[in-house]
Amino acid sequence: MDSYSSPPPHMGGGQSPEAIMEQLEAQFAEAYAEEMLETLRAKCFDKCVTSPGSSLSSGESSCVSRCVDRYLEATAIISRSLMSQQR
Amino acid sequence: MDPSLANNPQLIQFLTQEQERARANEVVAKITSSCWDKCVEKPGSKFSSSETSCLSNCALRYMDLTMLIMKRFQQ
Numbered sequence: 107m108d109s110y111s112s113p114p115p116h117m118g119g120g121q122s123p124e125a126i127m128e129q130l131e132a133q134f135a136e137a138y139a140e141e142m143l144e145t146l147r148a149k150c151f152d153k154c155v156t157s158p159g160s161s162l163s164s165g166e167s168s169c170v171s172r173c174v175d176r177y178l179e180a181t182a183i184i185s186r187s188l189m190s191q192q193r
Numbered sequence: 194m195d196p197s198l199a200n201n202p203q204l205i206q207f208l209t210q211e212q213e214r215a216r217a218n219e220v221v222a223k224i225t226s227s228c229w230d231k232c233v234e235k236p237g238s239k240f241s242s243s244e245t246s247c248l249s250n251c252a253l254r255y256m257d258l259t260m261l262i263m264k265r266f267q268q
Binding site: 138 | 218251
């Protein structure tokens, strides 16, 4: 295999700034999503699983679904609230 | 990394903006975490109007508090 036939997959291997920015953007988005997932996990476990049983009840499952939706909504409400203050 | 990229103004601006964005996201995340605990007892299929106003008020009060603390801290 000729190792010089194509640039290595890591950044800066002859890539344009645009390509690098695109890669970075994707990585930032992924990092944000990972952090959000962690938060959702913690928050929704706290709110919905108050007494852990031998399996997740259907009530607990629907609570978790609602929790995820509401938490993302809360994030948006707060983001908007803060942005409207920056005038 | 290609040395010319390290000085690329486009990249530098992009990274600066991303840093700003990340900082803003972190503030929102922190406030949302606290305000969720204060305002939402049990997640429903939609927010009540009191939950919604609690959340937006909470964010603003948090900022007020930040100002107050900074002022106090500087005295």
